[in-house]
Amino acid sequence: MTTDRTPRDKGSDVHRIFEKIAGYYDRMNFVMTLGRHARWCREVAARVAPPTAGQVLDIATGTGVIALATAQRYPAVTVTGVDFSEEMLARARTKPGAEAIRWQQADAARLPFDDESFDGITEGYLLRNVEDLPGVLGEQHRILKPGGRVVILETCPPSGPVKPVVEWGVRTIVPLLGQVVARDRSSYAYLESSTLAFESPEQVADVLRGLGFRDIGWRKRFFGTNVILWATKSS
Ligand SMILES: C[S@@+](CC[C@H](N)C(=O)[O-])C[C@H]1O[C@@H](n2cnc3c(N)ncnc32)[C@H](O)[C@@H]1O
Structure with a gap:
């Protein structure tokens, strides 16, 4: 059940960045979301709603915040956390x-x-880092049981009347915080560009629908810069 494949291309750049920022990832996340990240992770855990003694997989688990929130909420569930x-x-x-x-x-x-x-x-925060979005979501569809749910926390490109202000905020504040809090402007410049360039929740929902998911919904958080999105695999 283990794999040690070497990531390549975009994957290898992303891999290098996360290996580098691991030591200050939690601190930066806390500062950038004004402490809200932990609450969103608990919401993700609540929405996945597995059966008693079920199996939940947290992908791109990072420092494990969602996996830990899931294990705490459902003590009888087996939780697996994977990351490259x-x-x-x-x-x-x-x-x-x-x-x-x-x-x-x-x-x-x-x-x-x-x-x-x-x-x-x-x-x-997995999907904006991957090269092949339909392929990665297709893998998730494959390993999910019919009726099982996927719950996704992701950054969201700003839209609507607040778009210019939020874009300015993301472009200016994220790399600045990277510099001040982590002394690492370049890694957080990547976060800024990948956030602004990523698909909208509507586009992610289209991919999920095409793969055979139903009951798709989402809620934006934090001035529309983050989104929690959910979908159920058709039975
Ligand atoms: C921004 S962190 C998010 C960590 C955690 N999910 C959270 O909410 O705090 C993104 C994580 O995705 C992982 N990641 C990115 N691409 C991946 C891939 N193709 N396979 C596995 N993990 C990946 C990175 O190593 C990193 O730990």
């Missing part, structure tokens, strides 16, 4: 409650799990 960054997983493994979770290195593009093996899938 060993540095991020190393941080996750040291957190209180981490012993309840199965941590594993894996690439979201080639998940080392059997078809229909999970009752629920969660993920935070």
Whole structure:
């Protein structure tokens, strides 16, 4: 069930960035979301709603915030957290409650799990980092049981009348915080550009619908800069 495939192309750049920022990822996230990230992760855990003693997979688990929130909310559920960054997983493994979770290195593009093996899938800030969005969501559809739910936390390109102000904020504040809090402007310049360039929730929903998901919905958070999106695999 393990994989150690070497990421390539966009994947290898993203991999390098997350290996580098692992040590200050939680601190930066706290500052950038004004402490809201943990609350969103708890909402993701609440929305995945697995059956008692079910199986939930948290993809791109990073330092494990969603996986830990899921394990805490559903003590009888088996939670697995995967990420392709060993540095991020190393941080996750040291957190209180981490012993309840199965941590594993894996690439979201080639998940080392059997078809229909999970009752629920969660993920935070994975999709804007991947090269092949339909391929990655297709993998999730493959390993999800019919009736199982995927819940996605993602950044969201700004839209509507606030778009210019929010765009300015993301362009200016995110790299600045990267510089001040983490002394790493370039990694957070990547976050800024990948946020502004990523698909809208409507576009992600279209991909999910095309793959055979139903009951798709989403709620934007934090001036429309973040979104929680959910969908159910048709039975
Ligand atoms: C911004 S962090 C999010 C971590 C966590 N989900 C959270 O909400 O705090 C993105 C994570 O995605 C992981 N990642 C990006 N592309 C991946 C891929 N193709 N396969 C597995 N993990 C990936 C990175 O290593 C990183 O830990």
